[in-house]
Amino acid sequence: MNPPFLRIGAGAGYSGDRIEPAVELAEKGRLDYLVFECLAERTIALAQQRRAHNPEEGYDPLLEARMAACLPACKRNRVRIITNMGAANPVAAMKKTAAVAERLGLKGLKIAAVTGDEVTDRIRNMDLRLLESGEPLNSLRDVMISANAYLGARPIVKALDAGADIVITGRVADPALFSAALIHEFGWSFTDFGRLGKGTVLGHLLECAGQVTGGFFADPGYKDVPDLARLGFPIAAASADGDFVLTKVPGSGGRITTATCKEQLLYEIHDPARYYTPDVVADFTGVRFEPLEADRIRVTGGAGNPKTGLLKVSVGYLDGFIGEGQMSYGGPGAVGRGQLALDIVRERLAFLGIEPADAQFDLIGVNSLYRSALPAGAPAEVRARVAVRTADRSIAQKVAEEVEALYTNGPAGGGGAVKSVREVMAVRSVLIPADLVSTEIHFQNS
Amino acid sequence: MQLREIAHSRTGDKGNIANISVIAYRESDYPILEKYVTTERVKAFFGDLVTGEVIRYELPGLGALNFVLHGALAGGVTRSLRLDAHGKSLSSALLGMEIG
Secondary structure (H helix, E strand, O other): OOOOOEEEEEEEOOOOOOOHHHHHHHHHOOOOEEEEOOOOOOHHHHHHHHHHHOOOOOOOOOHHHHHHHHHHHHHHOOOEEEEOOOOOOHHHHHHHHHHHHHHOOOOOOEEEEEEOOEOHHHHOOOOOEOOOOOOEHHHHOOOEEEEEEOEOOHHHHHHHHOOOOEEEOOOEOHHHHHHHHHHHHHOOOOOOHHHHHHHHHHHHHHOOHHHHOOOOOOEOOOEOOOOHHHEOOEEEEEOOOOOEEEEEOOOOEOOOOHHHHHHHHOOOOOOOOOEEOOOOEEEOOOOEEEEEEOOEEEEEOOEEEOOOOEEEEEEEEEEEEEEEEEEEEEOOOHHHHHHHHHHHHHHHHHHOOOOOOEEEEEEEOOOOOOOOOOOOOOOOEEEEEEEEEEOOHHHHHHHHHHHHOHHHHOOOOOEEEEEEEEEEEEEEEEEEEHHHOOOEEEEEEO | OEHHHOEEEEEEEEOOEEEEEEEEOOHHHHHHHHHHOOHHHHHHHHHHHOOOOEEEEEEOOOOEEEEEEEOOOOOOOOOOOOOOOOOOOHHHHHOOOEOO
């Protein structure tokens, strides 16, 4: 018999997220599933580089810590785990998770890894256009590091159908990590686009974890949120028709209101009537939020239309280096001295014949966020910041050093210089037919 | 009056595109948003910060607008030189828009 309500918790909203809220959910959330979404756009390309250096690497750096913290309570309370912490190496992540379970004395866990999202070699020579610029994909051929297709829920559902307690994926559409649990438990059809749309609403609201329970929301005096230092992560209690109640562990920090829900529903959305996923084109326009009691919101009205048959692929490529330097100025005349500092660096770069592909000169405290769009007053302190992007690491380094050299060569009272150089892993997208991608599921028992 | 008095807002990012939701605290204030927070005013508000087209989607059932700003992230999160490469702070600026 199907359960009347399925309780799904969100244990992470990004790869570096706090760990204790997930433990709290596993212990006190009365969960059926705990989902960790940990893979931002370029994370997988960076992970691919780690895997190239070491074939046992390339999964999420916090996988071991998260699993070690959560597995005991998940095993005790029979909470199944779904996560994209496999990143560029789900099979290695599966092995590592099994090792963690064994170290903790947790026997009999069935762990699955989903592969097939990586399509680097498959698409390398295809005639595809970059979505952002319309340029051909092969303009990136010499610098391309990785290409990963956004998979849908299907391979996760297959792993759950086969009895997996833990499913570890690479690139998967974020909401699919959640809707897979609903599809498996309630036996939804992959052509039931109305329900798949509701599952997408659930997944979209939960995928950033604390962002729907009061994180990324507080604005003192306007939007107050209690106890953000102990922010509780969200739980959806879903019924078989796909509508659900959003809540969190009683006593945890944060709050869930119609306002927090609306902000998260529209987060990273373009046309709200057409939210494209591999499984469904979801329609958020009819979604309604009904407050039941404190920190309990009923969510109804999600809808969906047939999928497009295309999958988005994120292409990671190396795009030179960013060199950056910063220096602070304070007291009366701070803005004038900060501006002088920027002018000096600008002139130095010209004098040295440095012509970066792109350069940014900011006064933090005056114009670093909005340029001239907002008026600045007379701040007590400013921070001069110079950043350049260039193909040559040594040029990036030189620019960073020129900012530091303002100490003894620049305006009065400059302090707190920092400099950095980093390689740029940029991401572009292409669309490919879904039938080009074939997935595989691997299993290991602890 | 500033937009902040009747609405709240959040920015999201995808590539070189930012979206900014503008949500009425009271759904009865939605017509004010619809009237004053127009595509043209949002485009003008951000000036040269946004190089491309601005599109407005309306969600009267939620009392909300969603603005999609093309070319708002200086080339996109992964390669932008901006301090706030995601544009997460754009929403806070927009709440300073004068309305009414």
